[in-house]
Amino acid sequence: MTTTHSVDSLLSALNPIPVDAATTDLDERARTDLAAILASATAADPVVGPRRHGGTSGRRLTLCAAAAVAVALVAAVVVPNVGQHSGVAYAATPRPLVYLPVATAKDAPTLLKAIAGRVAALPDDIGTGRYAHVETLGWYLWTTVDGERVTSAVVPQHRHQWVAGDGSGRTVVTATPPGRRTVREDRTVAADASSLMWPLRSLSSDDATLARQLGAGHPASNGPAERYEAVKDAYLQMPIPPAVRAAMLRYLAATPGIIVTGNVTDRAGRDGVGFSLDSDYTGLPTRYTLIIDPDNGALLGSENMLTTTAGKLNVPVPSVIGYTVFLSATYTDMAN
Amino acid sequence: MTGDEDREQVFVVLYERHYGQVLAYARRRVEEAAARDVAAETFLVAWRRLDEAVARGLPWLYRTAQLTLANRARTERRAARTVGRLAALPAEPHVADPAVTHVDRPQVFDALRTLPAADRELLLLVVWEQLDVRTAAGVVGCSAGAAEVRLHRARRRLRGVLHQPPARRAHPDLPPSPEMTT
Numbered sequence: 001m002t003t004t005h006s007v008d009s010l011l012s013a014l015n016p017i018p019v020d021a022a023t024t025d026l027d028e029r030a031r032t033d034l035a036a037i038l039a040s041a042t043a044a045d046p047v048v049g050p051r052r053h054g055g056t057s058g059r060r061l062t063l064c065a066a067a068a069v070a071v072a073l074v075a076a077v078v079v080p081n082v083g084q085h086s087g088v089a090y091a092a093t094p095r096p097l098v099y100l101p102v103a104t105a106k107d108a109p110t111l112l113k114a115i116a117g118r119v120a121a122l123p124d125d126i127g128t129g130r131y132a133h134v135e136t137l138g139w140y141l142w143t144t145v146d147g148e149r150v151t152s153a154v155v156p157q158h159r160h161q162w163v164a165g166d167g168s169g170r171t172v173v174t175a176t177p178p179g180r181r182t183v184r185e186d187r188t189v190a191a192d193a194s195s196l197m198w199p200l201r202s203l204s205s206d207d208a209t210l211a212r213q214l215g216a217g218h219p220a221s222n223g224p225a226e227r228y229e230a231v232k233d234a235y236l237q238m239p240i241p242p243a244v245r246a247a248m249l250r251y252l253a254a255t256p257g258i259i260v261t262g263n264v265t266d267r268a269g270r271d272g273v274g275f276s277l278d279s280d281y282t283g284l285p286t287r288y289t290l291i292i293d294p295d296n297g298a299l300l301g302s303e304n305m306l307t308t309t310a311g312k313l314n315v316p317v318p319s320v321i322g323y324t325v326f327l328s329a330t331y332t333d334m335a336n
Numbered sequence: 337m338t339g340d341e342d343r344e345q346v347f348v349v350l351y352e353r354h355y356g357q358v359l360a361y362a363r364r365r366v367e368e369a370a371a372r373d374v375a376a377e378t379f380l381v382a383w384r385r386l387d388e389a390v391a392r393g394l395p396w397l398y399r400t401a402q403l404t405l406a407n408r409a410r411t412e413r414r415a416a417r418t419v420g421r422l423a424a425l426p427a428e429p430h431v432a433d434p435a436v437t438h439v440d441r442p443q444v445f446d447a448l449r450t451l452p453a454a455d456r457e458l459l460l461l462v463v464w465e466q467l468d469v470r471t472a473a474g475v476v477g478c479s480a481g482a483a484e485v486r487l488h489r490a491r492r493r494l495r496g497v498l499h500q501p502p503a504r505r506a507h508p509d510l511p512p513s514p515e516m517t518t
Contacts, residue, residue, distance in 0.1 A: 007491045011463040014444060017360040019466055030355050033376040037351075037383045038344055 093319045094139060096305060097291075099262030099274050108260045108275050109253035112292070115273075116253075119297030120205070120246035126239035127330040131162040131169060132200050134236060137267070137325040162335035163237065165200045166191040170335040188335075197237055205243035207250055214251060225279045227255045228288050228302070232324065235299045239329035245297040252290065266291050267325045272300045278307065286321070301325045347383055350390060355379070357465070358397050364464055365405060377404045398465065398475045402457065447494050455490040458483055 026034070106114065139156040155175050163169040168191040176182040197217055204210045218230035231248050234240060240248065252258065252275065261274030272291040279286060285307045291300040304322040358378050362371035378401040382389035389396055448456055454476050461472040473483035 007494045008463050010444065011459070011494075015364065015464045017363045017464075019360075019464075026352060026355060029372055030351075030359075030375075033372075033379070034348065034351055034355075037376070037380050038347070040380060040383065 093321065094267075094323060096318055096320050097264050097266065097274070097289075097303060099264045101262055102260055102273065106260070108258040111260055111273070112249045112253040112258075112275065115292060115294050115297050116246040116249035118295075119242050119249070122242035122296060124241050125296070126241050127332060129331040129333040130164050131332050131335050132164075132238035132329070133332045133335075134161050134238065134329045135159070135327040136161075136236065137327060139323055161236075162332070163196065163200070164191075165196075167196060197233055200238050203234060203240065203244045203247075205241075205247045207247055210244065210247045211251055214248075223279060224256045224258070225277055225288050227252060228277060228290060231290065231299060232302050235326055235329065236324075239331055240298070242297065245299075248299075249292065249297055261287075261289055264291060266301045267323065268300070268327060270300055274303075287318075298329075299326050343386060346390060347386055350382065350386075351379055354394055354397055357394060358401055361398055361401050361465060362405070364460070366408075370408070374401055374404050374408065395467070395471050395475045398461065398467075399477075402475065444494070451490050451493060452486075454478070455486045458486050459490045459494075462487065 102111070104111075136159045137156050138159060157173050157175045160172045161169065162171075168189060170186070170188045172184065172186045174182050174184045198213060203213055214227070214230035214234065218226045218233070220226060231252060234248070255277060257279075258275055258277050261276040264272055264274045266272050270293065273294050274289045274291050276287050276289040279288060287303075287305045287307050289303040289305070291303070292298070293300050302324050303320060306317055306319045306321055308317060355375065359371060359375040362374040362378075365371075366374065378397055381400050381404070382397060389400075448459075451459070458472050458476050458478075461467045461475055462469060465472075467475065469483050469487065470480040473480045476483065478486070
């Protein structure tokens with residue numbers, strides 16, 4: 001037996017996935033991945049290779065951490081798929097919100113600045129304490145659960161996050177799939193186990209300083225929607241005091257292409273005003289909407305909705321593909 | 337039909353044709369859940385660089401999957417798990433082969449780990465993915481001639497391990513055989 005033959009035949013026999021056993025048909029995961037890819041950005045944005053923006057690493061880490069929570073939640077959140085069409089899984093989506101015209105026909109920058117003017121001098125309403133507590137309700141079309149994507153039911157995740165200045169804290173995520181018990185994940189992390197995008201209470205009410213702070217991890221070169229992401233990330237991390245909320249509204253007012261979508265009752269039953277941005281930089285034409293409380297300037301929620309085409313997703317158009325409802329945010333001494 | 341629809345159709349054909357092969361490539365190197373993610377990330381790159389992916393086909397996909405794996409190992413500190421996958425391969429081979437019964441399988445994977453990464457990858461591409469040498473060389477990024485030399489060296493090293501008496505192989509304090517150091 002030659003060296004080549006003996007070594008190769010031995011390794012071949014130990015091949016964990018023999019060539020003839022490699023799957024040739026696309027299974028459910030493969031099809032949902034295909035749909036997700038087709039819905040993603042088409043621009044040359046190297047996933048493999050050097051990052052374009054060094055400043056995004058903190059944000060990516062945070063997003064990864066959030067994704068890890070979503071994955072960890074799983075186990076029991078797998079919902080059976082109800083059907084397929086043309087080889088692509090159906091995806092259940094939440095009802096779109098209804099926006100009504102705003103009585104005062106102001107453009108978005110003007111309206112945002114007007115709200116900011118009312119909010120800036122409000123008394124502090126974010127409490128005191130060791131932990132930044134943020135409570136959200138979220139649903140995302142691409143939520144991954146136990147290696148599978150939940151595509152047949154809208155299963156929002158209720159999330160409580162307590163984070164101290166040293167990165168320690170606790171995250172509790174619950175979800176209740178239809179007909180199943182509530183799934184709960186409770187995770188406590190030690191100091192320095194998670195990276196904060198910004199130190200707690202560090203965001204400035206000065207416009208130029210805030211723009212620099214928010215832009216550090218959310219570079220303007222990524223497009224106007226990056227401003228939306230920056231504001232959402234800030235609200236996801238910590239309570240925002242009124243003066244900083246006002247500065248954030250002025251920051252949003254400078255977003256190219258921002259429009260007033262209208263008055264809306266959000267998914268928690270609260271009144272707000274929607275400010276939207278249409279962009280296709282993630283692949284499909286998508287409307288990004290932030291819902292702002294006109295009385296206190298707080299971010300109530302964010303909605304992402306496909307507008308003109310769903311690509312291969314087999315979801316109706318328009319279709320909500322993700323939302324976050326910001327339920328509460330205060331500082332507290334107890335992580336519970 | 338619009339250009340976008342053309343582009344989607346081209347990608348879907350590429351995906352349907354090669355998804356299984358790319359997934360198998362990943363599953364041979366990392367655990368199942370990670371392999372699924374690697375396959376998805378590989379085709380996401382292909383979608384964004386469709387012209388390049390279509391022009392260069394499966395070897396390009398393997399190369400992209402390889403880079404994706406390397407990135408994951410680096411950025412997510414999964415190197416140990418990735419390497420560990422080799423040690424965690426099935427206890428029983430899928431194919432009955434008399435040669436297998438005469439060696440310790442963990443020893444084979446230990447030996448594989450002693451190879452330079454590029455040499456190991458070349459050997460596995462040829463044996464597990466059944467690529468010809470020229471194509472495997474393209475995936476790894478070397479010339480066909482260099483690939484031949486590396487393959488010869490890798491096989492000789494492995495043979496050196498496999499032909500050692502079991503007692504000597506099992507002794508952790510013994511130095512490697514002369515062949516292992518070439």
